[in-house]
Amino acid sequence: MRDDAEFTDGEPVTAEDVAYTFTTAAKEGGLTDVTSLRSAKAVDDDTVELTLVKPQSTFVNRLVSLGIVPEHAHGKDYAQKPVGSGPFTLVDWAKGEQLVVARNDDYYGEKSPFERIVFVFTDEDASLAAARTGEVHLAGLPASLATQEIPGMRLEAITSIDNRGLHFVTVPKEGRKSPAGLPIGNDVTADRAIRQAVNYAVDRQALVDGVLEGFGSPASGPVDNSPWFNPDSAIEDADVDRAEQLLADAGWADTDGDGVVEKGGLDAAFTLLYPAGDSLRQGLALSVVDQVKPAGIKITTEGVSWDEIYQRLHTDSVLFGWGSHDPYEMYSLYKSDLAGTDLLNAGYYSSKPVDRHLDAALAATDPDRANEEWKAAQLDAQGNGFTASADAAWAWLVNLEHTYFVDDCLDLGEPHIEPHGHGWPITASISQWSGAADGPASGRAQRPAAHPSLVRGGVLPFLVRSRLRRVVDARGRRRVRTRRRRVGLRLAHRACPLLVGCEVVVLLGLVVVRHRSTFPLGRPAVAGLAACVASYPLRGRAMPATVDRPGTMGAWTRDGPGSSRNGNVCCTALPG
Incomplete structure (x- = not known):
């Protein structure tokens, strides 16, 4: 263990805390499954020994996903008032409304330039509206909403292993209960x-082309690439002839001419559930x-x-993610x-060959050997697999690219x-997020595109690495699609406002910058969110804030409405 890690209450992170x-x-129990652990023992001040009940090739992932809890601070209310050792500390959590974290200045790793981050929970429409009206700097939106252009923002399509597919109930009705x-x-x-x-x-x-608007790829299974x-x-899909032949070989036929094949008086018909309000899954299902x-x-x-999906997932198919x-x-x-x-194995799938491969993969002590067994569980040399x-236990449909609208003056690392x-x-990379370190405050309409000479010369003080998968024209239409990573620069020199040292507000991934010395955020609805926005013109009742000189983090002060002092105006109080 490293010796410079501290909890946010000032106490050191010890081997005893890890154990x-x-x-x-x-x-x-909990979200991170470590039930295969037999014992955890602090050997000395910086060494912990973990002993398992039996070998588990994936247990190393538990070392990454299980956050360390301080023994001295762990109590009944810990989940609501956690004490951690990461780059941020919890300030406030109003369930279903917002979550506020503050920068941990004692963090041993890379420190964020933002003092506070506020996560505000919204739906897709509210998120898009907030992005369009200039209230946010980063908007996480589904692919169906990612084809339009929002002035002053760039589109980032980030590779994911996130997929969508429908599970099948693989056993007949026999009166069984879960x-x-x-x-x-x-x-x-x-x-x-x-x-x-x-x-x-x-x-x-x-x-992919129709529902995901090109932001994704066809899925072969749950672990593509x-x-x-x-x-x-x-498999080679989009093959209706092959599908018809499979059904015919199994005794399914349309004997009454209604367009639906049947077998033994049973129509080939079933129900597919999806979460209401999820437009992407709805589009895929239809x-x-x-x-x-x-x-x-x-x-x-x-x-x-x-709630209803949980009641029906062993009898009906569900479009899961x-x-x-x-x-x-x-x-x-x-x-x-x-x-x-x-939600595990909701379709009651069972295969002895697949079980053997899965058990062997989990028990392997060599990563390469484990991967061989994971691959065999999908399809082995004898044709067995899920x-x-x-066995086609699922119909995996698509792999997503996660799409975000990001302000031109926010670098996500x-x-x-x-x-x-x-x-x-x-x-996950939030400690790497940064804003422009110099330049006067500027409204979106005032941001010019980068001159080609600036792009080639690399003289911009703040480079926006867009990593776009495609070029989007003025009407939001995709014109070019490429897997090559590229850098997109849309800012002229000194065009970015001062973001460093401000507060960040995230609305389901939506970011608003607010000056660190302003009033508390409170718990407003999204439409009436009071936020200080460094990069946009003042709206509503202004509460100006100044800085000693543009491009620095020194001596922030706050003046009342009507102040005549010059500087980077950072605050805006929206109605409500």
Whole structure:
């Protein structure tokens, strides 16, 4: 262990704290599964020894994902008032409204230039509105909203391992109940021919182009392009003829001419659920309905609450989102003895060959050997596997690129490959975020594009690394698509406002900059958010703030309304 890490209450991070954290997590459970831990022991001041019940190749990922808890500060209210050792400290958390963190100036690593960050929870429409009206600097939006142009903002499309797919209930109705007492079984999707036919009939590239607006790629499985992905498991899709043949070979036929094949008096029809309010999953679901219809399969979609999804996920298909940096997710989704455990293996899939490969991958002590077994679980030499050409336990549809509108004066640093929303989102590199370090405050309309000579000469004081996957024209249409990483510079010299030393407000990934000496944010609704915005003209009732000289962090002061002092005006009070 390093010897310069401290908790935010000033106490050092000790080996005893690490041992306590892992021991407690193993006993009490939580989002990070360390139940395979037998013991955690502090050997000396800077060494901790972890002993497992049995080998687990993925346990090393627990060392990254489990935050260390101070034993002296751990109590019943710790989840609401945590004490950590990271780059920020929790200031306030109003559930469902906002979360405020402040920079930890005692952090041992790279320190953020922003003193405070406020996360405000909104929906897609409110996020887009906030970006359009100039209230935010970073807007995380779905691909369907990413094709338009917002003046003063650039589009960033970041590679992810986040995917969308529909799970199938792979067992028939036999009156079984889950451990939670929920019904199990679907007589239609229990037929492998139905599951394979859906996989072959779906046109995944069309889903990428139409629903994702090109911001993504077709998905072969849950771990595409990872070190443990088996490329041999990929199929040639958009093949309705192949889907029809699979159904015919399995005894499905349209004997009554209604366009839906049937077998033994049972129509090839099932329900596909998606979370209401998720426009991307809705678009995917409706598109899949149209794509499989020519093969004679009828899918009915329903947008419902997550509460209802939990009640029906063992009888109806669900359009889920998954995607992790940890191959253990495959184990969670397909291991037979995890069936019915929360969202894990919700379709009650079971395969002895797949179970053997998954167990062998988890028990391997060599990473290369583990990857061989992870790949074999997808498709092995005997044709066994959970992927489309074998058991087709899921129909994986698309891999997403996460799309963000980012203010031209905000640099997000180097991007990470992002997972499905619970691990390393765009905020993973938040300590690297920075704003322009010099230049007068400027409204969006006043920001000129960078002169070509400035771009080539690299003389800009603040470079915006856009990493766009495509060029977007003035009407928001994609004209060029490339996988080559490039740098996009849209700012002229000294065009950026002063952002360093300000407060950042994040609305589901939306960023507003506010001067650090202003009034507390409180808990306003998004429409009435009071925020001090360095980069935009004053709106509403002004509360000016000045700085000794542009481009520095020295001696911030605050004057009342009507002040005649010159400087970088930073504050704006919006109505409400």
